[in-house]
Amino acid sequence: MKRWTHWLGVKSPHAADYVPSAPAQTGDLCIQYLGTAGFVISQDGHYVVLDPYVTRPDLTTSLTQPLVPNAALIQRLIPRANDVLIGHAHHDHILDGPDLCKQTGARLIGSSSTVHVGIAAGLPPEQLVSTEGREDIASGSWTVRGFPSRHGKIFGRIPFPGDLHAPPPWPARMHQLRHGLVLNWLVDTGKLKVMHIDSADFIDEELQGHRCDIVCLCAIGRQARPNYVRDVVRYLKPRWVIPCHWDTMITPIESVPDLLPGVDLPGFIEEIKAAGATPLLTPILGHQRFS
Numbered sequence: 001m002k003r004w005t006h007w008l009g010v011k012s013p014h015a016a017d018y019v020p021s022a023p024a025q026t027g028d029l030c031i032q033y034l035g036t037a038g039f040v041i042s043q044d045g046h047y048v049v050l051d052p053y054v055t056r057p058d059l060t061t062s063l064t065q066p067l068v069p070n071a072a073l074i075q076r077l078i079p080r081a082n083d084v085l086i087g088h089a090h091h092d093h094i095l096d097g098p099d100l101c102k103q104t105g106a107r108l109i110g111s112s113s114t115v116h117v118g119i120a121a122g123l124p125p126e127q128l129v130s131t132e133g134r135e136d137i138a139s140g141s142w143t144v145r146g147f148p149s150r151h152g153k154i155f156g157r158i159p160f161p162g163d164l165h166a167p168p169p170w171p172a173r174m175h176q177l178r179h180g181l182v183l184n185w186l187v188d189t190g191k192l193k194v195m196h197i198d199s200a201d202f203i204d205e206e207l208q209g210h211r212c213d214i215v216c217l218c219a220i221g222r223q224a225r226p227n228y229v230r231d232v233v234r235y236l237k238p239r240w241v242i243p244c245h246w247d248t249m250i251t252p253i254e255s256v257p258d259l260l261p262g263v264d265l266p267g268f269i270e271e272i273k274a275a276g277a278t279p280l281l282t283p284i285l286g287h288q289r290f291s
Contacts, residue, residue: 013106029125029192029288031214031242035208035257035284036092036249037198038244039216040078041187046140047080048187050196050216051093052100054078059250066171067091067101077253084138085187086110087198088179089117090150090160091172092249095249101127109137109144113164113180120167133183136220141190147207179284186212192290195236198245199226207235214238214290215277219246222271223262233275241272242280242288257284 003077032040054077055070055291064166074096077141082105084097096113098121101108109129118128132138135172151158169176184206185196187209202220215238221228233241247257259265265281272279281290 010023025208028291030191031169031183031216031282031290033192033242033244033246033282033284033288034078035097035253037196038246040081041189041194042080043189045107046142047082047106048142048144049078049084049097049100049106050082050137050185050187051087051198051235052078052084052096053092053094053249054250054253055096056249056253057158060248062174062250063089064184066076066173067095068097068105068171071103073253074099075103080103081106081143083107083109083146085146085185085196086114087149087185087221088181088182088245089113089164089177090179091174094177098123100209107260110146110178111163111181111183115179116164117170117172117177120170120172122170131183136176139187140177143188145188147186147203149182149184149197149199149206150201151179151182152218152221166255195238197221198230200245202227204231204234204235207232211237214242216241216242217243217272219243219265219268220260221264222264222268229268229271230275233272233277238277239289240290241277242248242282243268243272247284253284 029043036053038053039050041048054182057216085104086094098118107127107129110203112130115128131146133148136143136145160178163180164178195212196216246263251257269279
């Protein structure tokens, strides 16, 4: 398959070309990008993982087969987790979450649809936390809070809409994982606040009045919603923005990624700068560290 980056004349961020930030010091906050909408936020031995999806089956498998998490790959790439936060229950946001929780003992936290997926995958009740958002949930000494949101439209429609009202088959096919309630997650470490916006839309009123230091922001959103970047920065006043959800999610995670059709990373970066924040374009499996 030809790479979208070749067609678009744009180079994808890749770890081989990446100059990492300085080595972590005690007390530093580390944010690792996992590709798609996935992140690991860690500090002094505490790990919160958002939307992990490292299995990344190819296009044919994704469209035609039950999706089986790659347990060995999950264990190698995400060896630690205390809590796993899910923004919505589409396969590219939730597939690897239950296996990660099985391996680490972490809680799977998200909507009722997320919990149904956790039940289907065999997680016990004590590892499942359902939320409708707008509530603080303790995560060690940190606090996490989901903000109700909405899923962006792709080619004019929302893919696989609706809620899950019962556990789906497991392993599930792509169409069996409905998105359910969409949540933007705010992770408050006590020193820095990180907002994770994992889809191409949001609800203005939910973001207004809440500030953060770092936003992990879906890059395809600027194609789906007018003033997407400008409004996020205007509402949340972040100092830094880390682009996410710019890759096709079907190349192996340690290969050079392909850009999603329509993603204009240079344009996205310029919009972040114009809005008054600093962009931190990070390759898949790359890190950013904050003192």
